[in-house]
Structures are given as C-alpha cells and as structure tokens.
Amino acid sequence: MDLTPRQKQILRAIVDIYVSTAEPVGSKAIAALPDVDFSSATIRNEMADLTQMGLLEQPHTSAGRIPSPAGYRLYIDELMQDYRLSLDETKSLHDALQLKSQEFDEMMSQVGKLVSKMTDLPAYAIASRQNQAVAKHFELLSAGSGSIILVLMLSGDEVKNKLIKLPVSVTDDDLRLLSAVLNTSMTDLTAGQISAELLEKVTRSAGAAAPLVPLVTEFTLECLRQQHGDFHLAGQMRLLNQPEFRDVSKAREVIESLDEDVLTNLPTVLPKDGPVQFLVGPENVAKELKDSSVVMMRFDIGDGMQGTVGVVGPTRMDYAKITAKLGYFAENLGKMFQKNAGAAAAPPALPDGMKSEK
Amino acid sequence: MDLTPRQKQILRAIVDIYVSTAEPVGSKAIAALPDVDFSSATIRNEMADLTQMGLLEQPHTSAGRIPSPAGYRLYIDELMQDYRLSLDETKSLHDALQLKSQEFDEMMSQVGKLVSKMTDLPAYAIASRQNQAVAKHFELLSAGSGSIILVLMLSGDEVKNKLIKLPVSVTDDDLRLLSAVLNTSMTDLTAGQISAELLEKVTRSAGAAAPLVPLVTEFTLECLRQQHGDFHLAGQMRLLNQPEFRDVSKAREVIESLDEDVLTNLPTVLPKDGPVQFLVGPENVAKELKDSSVVMMRFDIGDGMQGTVGVVGPTRMDYAKITAKLGYFAENLGKMFQKNAGAAAAPPALPDGMKSEK
DNA sequence: CTTAGCACTCCAATCTCCTGAGTGCTAATG
DNA sequence: CATTAGCACTCAGGAGATTGGAGTGCTAAG
Numbered sequence: 007m008d009l010t011p012r013q014k015q016i017l018r019a020i021v022d023i024y025v026s027t028a029e030p031v032g033s034k035a036i037a038a039l040p041d042v043d044f045s046s047a048t049i050r051n052e053m054a055d056l057t058q059m060g061l062l063e064q065p066h067t068s069a070g071r072i073p074s075p076a077g078y079r080l081y082i083d084e085l086m087q088d089y090r091l092s093l094d095e096t097k098s099l100h101d102a103l104q105l106k107s108q109e110f111d112e113m114m115s116q117v118g119k120l121v122s123k124m125t126d127l128p129a130y131a132i133a134s135r136q137n138q139a140v141a142k143h144f145e146l147l148s149a150g151s152g153s154i155i156l157v158l159m160l161s162g163d164e165v166k167n168k169l170i171k172l173p174v175s176v177t178d179d180d181l182r183l184l185s186a187v188l189n190t191s192m193t194d195l196t197a198g199q200i201s202a203e204l205l206e207k208v209t210r211s212a213g214a215a216a217p218l219v220p221l222v223t224e225f226t227l228e229c230l231r232q233q234h235g236d237f238h239l240a241g242q243m244r245l246l247n248q249p250e251f252r253d254v255s256k257a258r259e260v261i262e263s264l265d266e267d268v269l270t271n272l273p274t275v276l277p278k279d280g281p282v283q284f285l286v287g288p289e290n291v292a293k294e295l296k297d298s299s300v301v302m303m304r305f306d307i308g309d310g311m312q313g314t315v316g317v318v319g320p321t322r323m324d325y326a327k328i329t330a331k332l333g334y335f336a337e338n339l340g341k342m343f344q345k346n347a348g349a350a351a352a353p354p355a356l357p358d359g360m361k362s363e364k
Numbered sequence: 365m366d367l368t369p370r371q372k373q374i375l376r377a378i379v380d381i382y383v384s385t386a387e388p389v390g391s392k393a394i395a396a397l398p399d400v401d402f403s404s405a406t407i408r409n410e411m412a413d414l415t416q417m418g419l420l421e422q423p424h425t426s427a428g429r430i431p432s433p434a435g436y437r438l439y440i441d442e443l444m445q446d447y448r449l450s451l452d453e454t455k456s457l458h459d460a461l462q463l464k465s466q467e468f469d470e471m472m473s474q475v476g477k478l479v480s481k482m483t484d485l486p487a488y489a490i491a492s493r494q495n496q497a498v499a500k501h502f503e504l505l506s507a508g509s510g511s512i513i514l515v516l517m518l519s520g521d522e523v524k525n526k527l528i529k530l531p532v533s534v535t536d537d538d539l540r541l542l543s544a545v546l547n548t549s550m551t552d553l554t555a556g557q558i559s560a561e562l563l564e565k566v567t568r569s570a571g572a573a574a575p576l577v578p579l580v581t582e583f584t585l586e587c588l589r590q591q592h593g594d595f596h597l598a599g600q601m602r603l604l605n606q607p608e609f610r611d612v613s614k615a616r617e618v619i620e621s622l623d624e625d626v627l628t629n630l631p632t633v634l635p636k637d638g639p640v641q642f643l644v645g646p647e648n649v650a651k652e653l654k655d656s657s658v659v660m661m662r663f664d665i666g667d668g669m670q671g672t673v674g675v676v677g678p679t680r681m682d683y684a685k686i687t688a689k690l691g692y693f694a695e696n697l698g699k700m701f702q703k704n705a706g707a708a709a710a711p712p713a714l715p716d717g718m719k720s721e722k
Numbered sequence: 723c724t725t726a727g728c729a730c731t732c733c734a735a736t737c738t739c740c741t742g743a744g745t746g747c748t749a750a751t752g
Numbered sequence: 753c754a755t756t757a758g759c760a761c762t763c764a765g766g767a768g769a770t771t772g773g774a775g776t777g778c779t780a781a782g
Binding site for chain 1: 754755756757758761763764
C-alpha cells in the first residue's frame with residue numbers, strides 16, 4: 007500500500023493543518039495551499055482513497071478529514087519534516103535550561119517542569135541507573151545518644167545516609183569492627199549478589215555489633231535495588247489547554263492515569279532507534295491513553311545514570327515541533343548535568359551528593 | 365445582628381443542603397425537613413432577612429438561596445455540628461494512615477496524597493522547622509579520587525550529605541584539621557549567628573584545607589536556612605470532580621494558582637486557636653482563590669518539626685466532614701511519624717539472634 | 723406572628739429552523 | 753484516462769422561539 011507522492015503530500019498537509027487548527031480539514035483548505043496545483047475535486051478523490059486505506063477518518067459525513075492513528079504513525083515515520091527551531095525558540099530553550107539546583111532529584115524535577123512549560127503539555131521526568139548499583143564504601147558515625155549514622159557510598163558518586171537508633175549499646179570498637187567487616191565483605195556487590203549466607207557471615211563476624219547488621223544491610227539492599235530515582239510529573243493541568251480536553255471528564259480520565267506506574271512502564275516496550283520516540287494513541291498500553299500520545303526522550307546523565315523525559319498530549323500534537331524541542335534537550339541536558347555535577351573548580355556550582363535524608 | 369434560633373436553624377440547613385446538592389436551596393426544601401415545623405412562607409421571610417444581612421445570596425430572582433462567604437464563616441464559627449466519622453470512615457482513615465516509607469519527605473508526600481484522596485480534593489503537605497536549625501556535627505570522609513563527602517548533622521536528627529570534588533589536593537591531616545575547626549567553631553550556631561568574620565576565622569585556621577571552606581560553609585548555610593521541607597501537592601485534578609469547576613477555565617485558574625508560593629504564604633496569616641483552620645473565599649489573600657476555600661491543619665512531628673496539611677476546594681465544601689477527617693489526622697499523624705522515626709529501635713530487630721522478617 | 727394563596731420572574735431545557743462547510747458523484751474536458 | 757467543474761445532498765451547530773417549573777415576594781386572612 008505504497009502512497010503516491012501526491013497522496014503523501016496530501017496526508018502531510020492534513021496532519022499539519024489539523025495539528026494547528028484542531029478542526030477537520032476539508033479539500034478546499036488543501037487546494038488553497040501554495041504548492042498544491044490540483045483541484046479540490048482531485049483532493050477529494052485522494053482523500054477518499056486515504057480514508058479507504060485507514061490513514062484518515064471522517065468525524066461525520068459532511069465534515070473534513072482527520073488523521074487516524076495509523077495516519078499519524080506514517081506521518082511520524084516518513085512524512086514529518088524537521089522543524090527548525092527559530093532563533094527565539096532556541097534562545098528561550100537555552101535560557102530555561104540553566105538549571106538552578108545542584109541537587110540531583112531537584113534537577114530532574116526542574117527538567118520535567120521545563121519540558122512541560124516549553125511544550126505546553128504535561129511532562130514527566132525520571133532518572134534510572136543504567137547499571138546495577140554496588141556499594142563502594144560504608145561509614146558508621148556515632149551521633150551521640152544511642153544512635154549512629156550510616157553513610158553509604160554507591161557506585162556513580164551516589165551517597166545515601168540513614169540515622170539508626172541503636173537497639174543495643176555498642177562501643178566505638180564494635181562500630182569500627184562492623185565497619186571493617188562491611189567494607190571488606192559487602193562492597194562491589196550488586197543486590198543480587200548479596201546472598202543470605204553472606205549476610206549471615208557478616209552477622210557472625212560483627213561481634214557485639216551483630217544486632218546492627220540487619221538494620222544496615224536492609225537499608226543497603228533497599229538502596230541498591232532502587233533502580234529509578236524519584237518520578238517527577240509536571241503541568242498535568244496544561245492538558246486542559248488542549249481543545250480535545252475541553253470536556254472535563256475526558257481530561258480527568260487521562261490526567262488520573264498519569265502516574266508513576268503507567269509512565270515508567272511505558273518506555274521499556276520501545277525499540278531504541280533515536281533519542282526521541284513516539285507512542286501514538288492505541289499504541290499505548292494503557293487504555294486511558296488510547297486517544298493520547300506520548301513522546302519521550304532519553305538522555306545520558308553520566309555516572310551510569312540515564313534520564314527519561316516524556317510529554318503527554320492528544321494524538322493531535324505537533325510532533326515535529328516537540329521532536330525538535332526534545333531533541334534540543336537531549337543534546338544539551340547531559341552537558342548540563344555534567345557541568346553542575348563536576349564544577350568544583352567554579353565556586354557557585356558545587357558538586358553534589360545525591361539525596362540527603364533524615 | 366444576632367440571629368434568632370430559627371434563623372440559625374435555617375442558615376445551617378441551607379449550608380448543609382447546598383453543600384451536598386450544589387443547587388440553590390428553596391424555601392420548600394427547608395420546610396420539608398423533619399425538624400422544621402413552620403411553613404415555607406415563614407422561611408421565605410426569614411431568608412429575605414438573612415439575605416438582607418449578607419449571609420445569603422440569590423443567584424437570580426427566581427432561584428433559591430446560597431450561602432455568602434459571610435454565611436459560611438458564621439456557619440463554621442457557630443453553627444457547624446461536629447461530624448461523627450462513621451465506623452467505616454474511621455477504619456479507612458486508619459488503614460490509609462499506615463505510611464509505608466521511613467523517609468521523611470516521602471512520608472509527607474504520602475500524607476498529602478492521603479488527605480487528598482480522603483477528601484476528594486486537592487491537598488498539600490509541608491513540613492517546617494519550629495526552631496532555627498543549628499549544626500551539631502561535621503564529618504569529612506574521603507571518598508577517593510579527589511573527592512570527599514561532607515556529612516552534616518543538624519539539630520532535630522536531620523542529616524545531610526554532599527559529595528565535594530576537591531579543588532586542591534589535601535592530605536588526611538588537612539581534613540582532620542578542618543573537621544576539628546568546623547566542629548569547634550561552627551556548631552550550635554543558627555544561620556544568622558554565622559558571621560562573615562567567623563567564616564574568615566575558620567578559613568584562616570583551616571591551613572591547607574582553606575580552599576575547601578567556602579564549599580563546606582555554603583552548603584551548611586544553605587541547609588541551616590532551609591526552613592521548609594519539600595512542598596507536596598497532590599490530587600489537583602480532583603478539583604475537576606467539583607461541579608463548580610465543570611468549566612475548565614475556572615478550574616485552570618485555581619489549579620494554576622496552587623503552587624508553593626501561594627500555599628506556604630497562606631497559613632502564617634491565621635490565628636492559631638485549634639488544629640483545623642479555615643480560609644473562606646475572599647478571606648484568601650490570593651485573588652485566584654477568592655471563590656475557593658482552604659482548610660488546613662497543623663500537627664506536631666517531633667524533633668522540632670511541624671507539619672501542615674491543607675485542602676483546597678470550592679467555598680461550598682463539607683466543612684464539617686473535612687474538619688472531622690483532618691482532626692483525625694491531626695491526632696494520629698504525630699504518633700505515626702514518631703513511630704516510623706524510631707522504628708529502628710523497635711520492631712524488625714531484636715537483640716537476640718532472632719532473624720528479622722524480610 | 724404565621725401562613726395560604728397568587729401573580730410574577732426567570733432559568734434552563736427542548737424544539738425548530740437555517741446556514742454553510744463539506745462531501746460524493748457525474749459528466750465534461752484536454 | 754486522469755483531472756476538474758458542477759451540482760445535489762448531508763449534517764453539525766448556532767440562533768431564536770416556546771414552554772415548564774421552581775422559586776420568589778406580597779397580600780390578606782387566621
């Protein structure tokens with residue numbers, strides 16, 4: 007079912023116009039385009055064919071045509087023309103990209119808000135580890151009054167800490183022993199490699215500090231297993247700007263489905279052949295999103311971390327423009343994170359341990 | 365302008381009915397109530413008086429009455445009857461209150477979501493320090509490859525950490541010196557008490573580690589100044605369940621105004637005479653909220669921290685029920701936080717080699 | 723003071739009508 | 753034989769017009 011060049015031209019025109027007007031596109035509107043030199047009647051014939059092929063739909067007999075999901079897909083894969091960001095747009099993207107925070111999660115959250123703002127659609131951002139995390143170093147600090155602080159350094163310059171109230175009283179020597187045991191036995195192992203036997207062995211070697219072991223190891227395992235960083239969702243209500251969601255109940259359905267479960271489980275399904283990827287309408291697994299599209303983008307953060315940013319909107323979205331904008335982010339976000347993370351030489355931008363916890 | 369008992373009864377009835385139906389209340393509806401034994405004509409007269417006094421409003425001549433903001437205020441202050449939570453409600457509140465996480469911010473976020481879910485309205489949660497924070501202890505750990513980790517223990521059992529890439533190479537001895545200097549000079553001081561002179565003195569005493577000082581102190585000050593924990597907002601879209609926001613543009617206006625700035629600045633205006641407090645319609649400072657009400661509740665977290673949870677909705681909300689539910693949270697959240705914070709002491713780990721549950 | 727009764731008001735729901743955009747088909751054209 | 757002009761037909765959506773009913777305010781009687 008290959009399309010003739012003219013059919014492609016028409017399909018592309020219909021998507022382009024529909025995306026910007028949100029109104030079904032009629033044959034006349036296309037005939038009026040500058041580079042179209044065939045009549046509206048011809049276009050009507052072609053549109054009938056395209057409808058036949060399932061690439062277009064007709065809301066009702068006397069209305070124009072709108073692209074079907076298959077039409078969008080074809081458009082994205084073959085027809086879409088690169089959108090060149092204007093100078094203004096590039097500038098505003100550039101300016102916005104000056105992330106303020108140096109805290110990692112905070113930065114991801116800002117990225118989500120940013121993308122949402124720049125696309126005027128809901129957006130999400132999430133960081134995930136590319137590799138299994140391992141512990142690099144354990145440190146036990148006494149914090150007075152029967153409690154200690156466990157500082158856990160992970161691969162990829164992550165640092166976690168936890169305040170532990172002591173179940174039994176232990177001496178400084180006990181702590182030193184435990185610390186040594188942990189650092190010899192538990193480092194450089196992934197969560198999967200830490201066996202019950204190993205834990206038992208550690209407990210046996212820990213002497214008087216043995217009661218502490220489960221507290222420490224449980225927290226450690228929790229940290230190692232945590233594959234994803236916090237999930238950040240921003241600008242849900244921007245969906246209301248879209249005419250297809252003028253009906254509140256539809257908007258609610260979609261907005262409510264935008265949670266961590268749905269969105270983190272989406273990406274993995276995809277082939278990986280570019281920084282920007284698309285899920286159009288029914289291609290989405292979640293049925294609440296069957297009339298919506300997701301455009302997502304991955305970028306490299308360094309330190310074995312990978313970021314994912316996505317945008318959710320009606321199937322009728324400006325794929326070309328969004329692709330261009332996400333592409334810009336894809337190129338520059340990595341640098342941004344590196345810069346903030348490695349900037350010890352430049353005073354204001356301090357390096358960063360990951361989370362601070364209480 | 366004291367009301368007669370009958371007027372009070374009528375006003376209360378109007379609020380109660382309007383809250384549940386969202387329709388203007390007519391004289392007949394009130395006359396039909398079981399404990400009303402005067403006629404609709406009488407009620408009409410009284411309603412005319414109440415309207416005169418500014419406690420009721422009339423959307424148009426031939427419609428029933430709805431409470432004015434002043435009417436709501438009077439209702440809240442004097443007329444509202446305690447709503448007794450049903451057994452089912454209590455149970456579901458109780459069940460929901462089993463916070464999973466032991467991470468502090470995570471818990472606050474859960475509380476926000478919880479309150480939002482239980483009231484079917486947008487909710488926010490935020491923790492703030494009751495007292496100025498001070499540093500209790502500094503610890504510098506070398507993290508290999510030209511970087512160190514600063515572990516900062518604050519008052520109230522807070523612990524923060526930060527990975528610092530070294531701008532110059534320093535020896536272990538240098539670090540020990542710096543650590544000692546910090547622990548003698550910079551502990552037990554609020555952000556305000558840390559003067560430029562003090563910082564200079566510390567730098568001078570730090571020897572070879574001097575270039576590190578600004579990195580450390582800047583982070584420290586940042587931590588000390590931070591008065592509020594993260595701001596958590598949940599369930600914005602629940603606003604769309606309310607009939608007054610069936611019009612998307614109104615909903616957008618309100619939802620968009622629900623940000624940290626607006627909501628953290630709200631509470632401070634209030635008198636403090638109970639755990640649950642109200643801001644009705646125009647009592648809100650922000651003009652976007654002039655047709656909305658905020659109900660908020662503070663609770664004690666311990667460790668010198670205080671939590672605030674609030675709910676945002678149309679002025680027509682079920683103040684009595686929300687008050688009851690927030691009241692329940694107010695009573696029990698404190699305990700909840702204590703329990704989780706001290707969890708290390710209690711359940712999973714028992715002294716004798718008892719294997720902890722997984 | 724209370725209430726029955728009545729005239730009056732006005733929203734909102736329903737219906738009808740009409741317009742205009744858009745289609746599909748046919749027949750003419752190069 | 754692809755293209756196009758022309759035409760009859762369809763249909764969504766907006767503008768009035770109509771109506772029903774809920775609710776009020778006032779008056780006069782109990």
